[in-house]
Amino acid sequence: MAEPARAKPKPTPETQHFWDGTQAGELRLQRCDACANVYFPPRPFCPSCASRKVSVFKASGKGKLYSYVINHRPAAPGFTPPYAIAVVELDEGPRMMSNIIDCPQTPEALELDMKLEVAFEKLDDKITLPLFRPAKG
Amino acid sequence: MRRNQVAVVGAAETTELGVIPNMSQIQLHADAALNAIADAGLKLSDIDGIATAVETPQQIAHYLGITPTWVDGTSVGGCSFMLHVRHAAAAIEAGLCKTVLITHAESGKSMIGKLPRSTPPDSLNGQFEAPFGVYGPPSMFPIPVLRYMKTYGITHEQIAMVAVAQREWAAKNPRAMMKDPITVADVLNSRMIAYPFRLLQCCLVTDGGGALILTSADRAKDFPKKPVYILGTGESVETPMVSQMETFNSSRAFKVAGPTAFKEAGITHKDVNHLMIYDAFAHLPLFGLGDLGFMPHEETGKFIADGNTRPGGKLPLNTNGGGLSYMHSGMYGMYALQESVRQMRGIAPAQVKDAKISVCHGVGGMFAASGTIIFTNER
Incomplete structure (x- = not known):
């Protein structure tokens, strides 16, 4: 029997650019052309000023650890507990949920505000997830 | 909204709380509703407004045999019933209905007659939270x-x-x-x-329910239980x-x-x-x-x-x-x-x-x- 797989996102017309970006090794955010607000999750208008003139840009992929839990039970399909579910604050401002890789999943190793950088994990030919690892240097 | 214009005149939980393997979710709603109606000294036919969450108002109204003139299906999670109280108080003050029944019940432990919660993979939660465990x-x-x-x-x-x-x-x-x-x-x-x-x-994971009955404060004084006003x-x-x-x-x-x-x-x-x-x-x-x-x-x-x-x-x-x-x-x-x-x-x-x-x-x-x-x- 196949191992249960982690939940896989299904892009919509409004989010396709984000998922195309992760496949291309880029973390893509949106910026409002009218008020310069940077926002996430994707949508074709600015949630701050309602302008429909918005641009997609490649984010730095850098951020810091805003908060997390280390989940023990129940574990989601495709995950081996304990594993951290993190919220990363990107240098550009928005926050996003992710996982922290290349790091022990312990309170001692996972320090709030530690610097992180994006890493891409390919799930299949269509979906690559943005994960984060402790920043080097 | 004006203070103290609407009151709770009936309030009850399900007959049992905890693990209730002999009752479906919809029957838990009914059990709580019937207890609250008895608490208020009313008949089912006195109810002209209904509010509930997760289960639909049409489901509960039909199961109980109620014909409402005011309906609220606000379903925003565990505080839905606070919102129902607020909306019901406004509706009663506006004259849209006289006597509102608000029900909650969940077969949270026994999972009888309860749809499992699911997150579609193309929802925002499905795309940007679910994949991370x-x-x-x-x-x-x-x-x-x-x-x-x-x-x-x-x-x-x-x-x-x-x-x-x-x-x-x-x-x-x-x-x-x-x-x-x-x-x-x-x-x-x-x-x-x-x-x-x-x-x-x-929190615990249990089965149970509860129901409230609201009416105008002016009518509330004629009910058997001490009115509790919405301030x-x-x-x-x-x-x-x-x-x-x-x-x-x-x-x-x-x-x-x-x-x-x-x-x-x-x-x-x-x-x-x-x-x-x-x-x-x-x-x-x-x-x-x-x-x-x-x-x-x-x-x-x-x-x-x-x-x-x-x-x-x-x-x-x-x-x-x-x-x-x-x-x-x-x-x-x-x-x-x-x-x-x-x-x-x-x-x-x-x-x-x-x-x-x-x-x-x-x-x-x-x-x-x-x-x-x-x-x-x-x-």
């Missing part, structure tokens, strides 16, 4: 806690005291699921669920994605709903004799005390650890034992409302002496929504 409320609701603790200097022991204090209240409630005393050490040594939270900091109300929503909250240092939905209710009620925090803050997890009372303006967030942990909310303390909080010890069928808001009504009627098992004003604050989803109702027993 969130799996049920314990993996999501505590995500803000570590940031909150760091910002305000709150300790693990202080948050553990939430569970300890509420267990003391639960011990006074014969219908509470968990009544044995616990210590801070018991909490901090219980099984790890999602660090930093352990089993005793997470102030508030509501808001923020985001269905916990990761997208404006900040983890506060809940925006709390900060809108709570102060709106206080302003409408025309009271200050010193006037509050009894407080319910929906506690799906142990951090919620801290967020509530801060966001409702009882004290700065920096002081919430110490306030609870010092015993101010336990029996005999100056601010009795979650006097049924809360979602941590009384019961939690999935949408606990109705049970918080029931306890506020019992306290205002003067019939609570752990009655707060001479309580005149009760604040009942609810959360929906993972800080996604909020509703606050302020009750009084004086008009």
